[in-house]
Every structure is written in structure tokens, then in C-alpha cells.
Amino acid sequence: MKTLTISDIEQLKQQGKKFSCITAYDATFAGVISDAGVDMILVGDSLGNVIQGQKTTVPVTIEDMEYHITCVARGNKRCLIVGDMPYMSYATPEQAYHTAALIMQAGAHMVKLEGGDWLHDTIEGLTQRGIPVCAHLGLTPQSVDALGGFKVQGRDSKQAKQMLADAKALEQAGARMLVLECVPQALAKQIAESLTIPVMGIGAGVDVDGQVLVLHDMLGISPFQAKFVRNFMADAKGDIKAAFELYHSEVRAKNFPAAEHSFD
């Protein structure tokens, strides 16, 4: 089976078709997510929360990421795999090159890192070296202590302007994709429309180009359900593969996220 590439995801944006992504951390779920027709898998550092039981993603190491990416890559059949660069593993461009090599060699097709325009040189350098980069703005969980908790980002106009400027700068630097997490729907729409690269949202409303959810959240087995999460497992009557298929079709049909899952 042919694996989806970043070019395929770019084409979906051009065609106005929404793409779907679910996080996974092991081979079995990667296989079922693939079989369900989901476009992408993110091996997120959210594994700190849902696999390791940590309170934040800060304790996650490069070795943790490599282990789970290798597991996912073995079970994957057709999804584009994005691997997170963990906490403080890309503080300088040189560190980022080293980390990205490990993430790619573990089996990711693209690396993801969190932050704004300070990452310009890092993203440019990775891009020049042939590594596709996904940027991540809005609620960036690795900075939770600086942000003062897990809250919606970009609500005041100064913050919103900065986020739009950061998004443009990251695209300019060579980023091939952008994640927006917990961002007001109207701002996320504006950013997605201002960029050529695909923008994937989580708690960012329906007007971005694709959606991502954490596996355990969308299966309804996380300790609490955030506003932006829908329990697809319940809606699919307890069948895991059907939950993934429903998620994919609801994203494609622009039925998820609904207004109740979005922030203003």
C-alpha cells in the first residue's frame, strides 16, 4: 500500500478536502488507524501524558520518542507519520539536527517542534538538509510553565497578530505544515487562509485544513474530556476501528469539530 506523503496532504489543502490525523504510540493502533483510512499518525510527546502518566510533556525524552516511533512505523500501512521533537531537544539548530536525525531514522516522515519565529534558523536548516518540518503554535504544551497553564492562546489582538506573524515566518523558513492548538476559531481560519502549507488544528475550529486528536481522548478513555474532544468511540458504539472511520468521515464532511468543540 502506498504511504501518503506531505505532497498528498498539500494537494488535499489545494482541493479543499480536510485531512485527518490521530496520535498513536504502538504498532497495533497504528495498523488499525491505517486500515480505517485516516491520513496521518502523529507520534506525539503526549505519550508523556497518556502512556507514561506524567502531568505534562516536559519529562519525555528523545529515547522515549524513538521507541514509540519505531513501534508505530512497524504497524503503519499507509499513514504519513509525524514524530514530535521532545522538550529541549531543539534548543539550538545543531541540537535540532541531531534530534531530527534520530526521529527520522526511527521511522517518522516529518518532525514537529513547538514555537514561533525564534525557530526560523532551525527550520530553515532542517529544510535545507531534507527534513520536512511541522511547526506548532498556540498552546504549546512544552512551554506550559511559561504560559501559566493549559489555556486558549491568541484571544487578545496583540497575541493574535503575533501568532499570524509567527505562522508566516515559519512558512517562510520552510515549514511544510503547522499545528494550531487551542486557538480561537476565527484566528485559526485567518492563519489557514493566509498560508499555503496545510494547517492542522486541535481545538482550533473547523476552518483549518485538517484535524488531529489524541487517541485516548477520542476513544473517551482519558481521565477528563477537553471541550475540543468528541468521544468517537461512544458514537461508534464501542468499535475502535469504526471510531477511527467515523472520525475520518466527520472531519472530511466538516462535521467535526462542531461549534461546541471550538473556542471564540
Ligand code: KIV
Ligand atoms: O503530542 C501531541 O499529541 C500533540 C498534538 C496534541 C498536536 O502535539
Ligand code: NA
Ligand atoms: Na506534542
